[in-house]
Amino acid sequence: MKPIVSVRDLTVSFHGERAVHAVNGVSLDVMPGEVLGLLGESGSGKSVTLRALMRLLPKKRTRIGGSIEVAGQDVLAMRDDQLSNMRGKVVSMIFQEPALALDPVYTIGEQIAESVVRHEGKSMKEGKERALEMLERVRIPSAKRRLDAYPHEMSGGMRQRAMIALALACKPKILLADEPTTALDATVQIQILLLLRELQAEMDMSVIFVTHDLGVAVEICDRVAVMYAGEVAETGTLAQLVRDPRHPYAQGLLSSTVLGATRGEKLTTIPGAPPSLSTPPQACSFEPRCRFAVASCAAKRPPAVALGERRAARCIHAERTADEKIATLEAETA
Amino acid sequence: MFVYLAKRLLYTIPIVFSVALVCFMLVHLSPGDPLVSILPADASAQLEARLREQYGFDRPLPVQFWIWITNALGGDLGNSIANGRPVLSEVLNAVGNTLLLACAASILGFALGMFFGLVAGYFRDTWIDKLATSIAIAGVSVPHYWLGMVLVIIFSVQLNWLPAVGAGSGSWTWTWAHVQYLILPAVTMAVIPMGIVTRTVRALVGDILSNDFVDALRAKGLGERRVFAHVVKNAAPTAIAVMGLQLGYLLGGSILIETVFSWPGTGFLLNTAIFQRDLPLLQGTILVLALFFVFLNLAVDLLQAMIDPRIKRG
Structure with missing residues (x-):
């Protein structure tokens, strides 16, 4: 099967008073009928990636590199009229705050x-x-x-x-959802997620679902791409990511949620803050916060290590599981 | 909608009463005796006392106010001291002329202001924006009596295309014979609302374009022309409110322009009444102008409620 959305080495940077390199080499594939979750914290580039798929970013200040192919068409090469023919018909979008996304x-x-x-x-x-x-x-x-x-x-x-x-009025093939449940309260949130899941199956749509909430991602996604500092840290099926995360950031993200945590035990957090994105990354962007970091992490960007079919992590330690890494770390310090 | 209308109408009653009181007080508190201007310098004290009694100026102020307001309710604003004609017909005549001038200027100013504002806001930070913004700033900054005189010098004196003063002879008709008198004062008057509307709409469009729903409109495949139409409809209620206030200012504040062009409107009348200390005429004119303001605001509110569905429920 051919992917309906195929993104290769996407870079997006904004140039205003100061430069922001929001997306730095993202590659994604979405199959027809598949729900991909883009998971990440604020500023990780997930919404920008989504908007780039429809070229909804301000023309003047934005530079887009790499390639985006949607339903067999090169989005970055489209003229304005081709673009607006595609928007709403082939690809549609729902927004975080419906009160602001509808014309009053x-x-x-x-x-x-x-x-x-x-x-x-x-x-x-x-x-x-x-x-x-x-x-x-x-x-x-x-x-x-x-x-x-x-x-x-x-x-x-x-x-x-x-x-x-x-x-969905024009029966699009792809739905882009930009945190559509974030502004809603918990009971409404689950109703909307169930509705989306149901409509997705009925209309056989592909969905790219942006969220910062792992609990939401678990409800709706088939596959997940964890984003950090404008890069895809790790991709895989939902089950692979939840059970066996390989990127230290994905591991940290999982252990900082209540999913699978023991009652009474403190949740672990990731120390530090995400890097400034004023320059494109030259090394592993997670290196300053990573407990497994070694000298080579700060020297050059790690490649995306393939870990099986459509599964990869951008980390030099990707071959080893979290437990193995911790064991090695403890052996060294002992 | 009906309840909203009824409520707004009821609100106007206390406002109208206060306005009447304030304009009566203002006229009577200001210095100067109305009789001085009509009495000969050597008039006897007896004659002065008789006239004072005849006009009712000898009674206590509350009584004068009561008489004036009850007469006014019956449609009688008294007679002009200077020429003896009924104030009401004088004022209504002038109101017609002022309304004509103010409306012409408003339509012109609003149309130009909307156009420049929308274009400037939509093409923000381009040369188009800079040009439109400069025109707007020039519009609000230029003193309009000066602009009026400059226009008269160019178009009446030098080119001899348009008449400089008056409103033509006889009653108004929509023929070139009369319309040519309207052009220069209307253009002069339109300049300020044009500038204000331009600046308001430009800022408004900037706000609207930064909304998520504009992205959502593009995301559903609308072309820029349709997006622009949505922006216009979103900008309209505020622009109309601003224009309504401007129309109010034009109706009341056209003294300078009406004087420069000798346009026989309320401003011109007010000017005459002030210099002649013609109290009944002055009071009547101010009252009518104030009422105008009140009802204009009412009309603007209703119009806004019709365009913007969010207002009705408030």
């Missing part, structure tokens, strides 16, 4: 219909019919009445459902 002065129905009119050349009336159909599909109660509602008249969860209805 248009009704929900108008906003969904607008997309249908744009991509399928239908009339506004047909567009409204599709909007109603979509609102029912995302299970908004009394959908007919909500068609003429403005975003501010709906609750947060309802707005996110409407946003999903809008994004």
Whole structure:
């Protein structure tokens, strides 16, 4: 099977008053019907990567390198009209804060219909019919009445459902989700995740789901890419990453959550802070915070070490498991 | 919507009353005796006392206010001291002319301001933005009586294209014979609201464009033209509110322009009333202008509520 999204050595840097190298050599593959989670903390470049897939970054200040192929087309080579033909039709996006991502002065129905009119050349009336159909599909109660509602008249969860209805109105092949549940409270969060999972299976979509929440990733993802300082630290299936993380950052991330922790025991944290991204990385970006770091880590960038099919970690110690590494470390200090 | 309308209408009652009180007080607290200007210098004390009684100036101020306000409610604002004609018809006549001038200037200023503001905001930090912003700054900075005189010198004196003063003879018609009188004062008057609207809309567009929903609009495949249409609709309520206030200023604050162009509006009338110490005329004009302001704000609020759905529920 050929991947529907294929990103190679993506670099994104912003040049304003000061330069920020937000994404530094990211490679990703997403298969049709697959849900990939981009997991990482704030500033790890996950949202920027997502926006780069649709070229939604400010043109003037952004430099993009590498290659992005979506549904067989080179996104970086597209003209503006080709780009807007693709957006919403082939690739759609849902946002973190639905209250801000919907236009406040248009009704929900108008906003969904607008997309249908744009991509399928239908009339506004047909567009409204599709909007109603979509609102029912995302299970908004009394959908007919909500068609003429403005975003501010709906609750947060309802707005996110409407946003999903809008994004899926033209049956895209790929859905990009930028932390769509972060702004919602926990019970609504799980409802939205279940809905997304269900729609993804029904419509056989690929999803790239950005989140900083491992618990959310566990609910929805098939595969996960852990990002750190604009690089993919480790990729693999969800199970591989949760059970046997190989990159020290992924290991640290897992042991700092309540997943699989013992009650009464303190959670471990990763010391230090992520690096400044004002220059592109010359060495391993995690080296200053890594307890397993050796001299060569600071000397050059580690390669992405392949650990099987579609599994890799950008660490020179990637061949060894966490327990093995800790054992070696303890033997040395003893 | 109906409840909102009723509520806003009720609010206007105390406002109108306070406005009437304040403008009565202001006129009476300011120095100068209205009778001095109409009495001959050698008038006897007896004549002065009789006139004073006739106009009611000898009564206590609260009583004068009560008489004035009850008459005003009945549509009688008294007679002008200077020419004896009823104040109401004088004022209404002038209001018509002022309204004409202010509306023409507002439409012009609003249209230009929206255009420059939207373009400047959309093409921020480009030469287009710099050009539009410079025009806006020039607009609010240039003293408009000066601009009026310069325009008169160029278009009336040098080129002889347009008349310099007045509003034409006879009652107003929408023919070139009358419209040509409107052009110079309207252009002069439009310059300030144009500048203010431009600056407001430019900042507004900057704000709107930084919203997530603009990315979301692009993400659903809309072209820049559609995105721009969304920006315009988002900017409209605030721009209209600003323009409503400007229209209020234009209605009340056109004394300089109306004087420069001898345009027979309320400003011109006010100017005359002040210099002649014509108290009934002055009070009446100020009251009518103040009422204008109140109802204009009401109209703007209603218009905004119609465009922006978020306001209605508030």
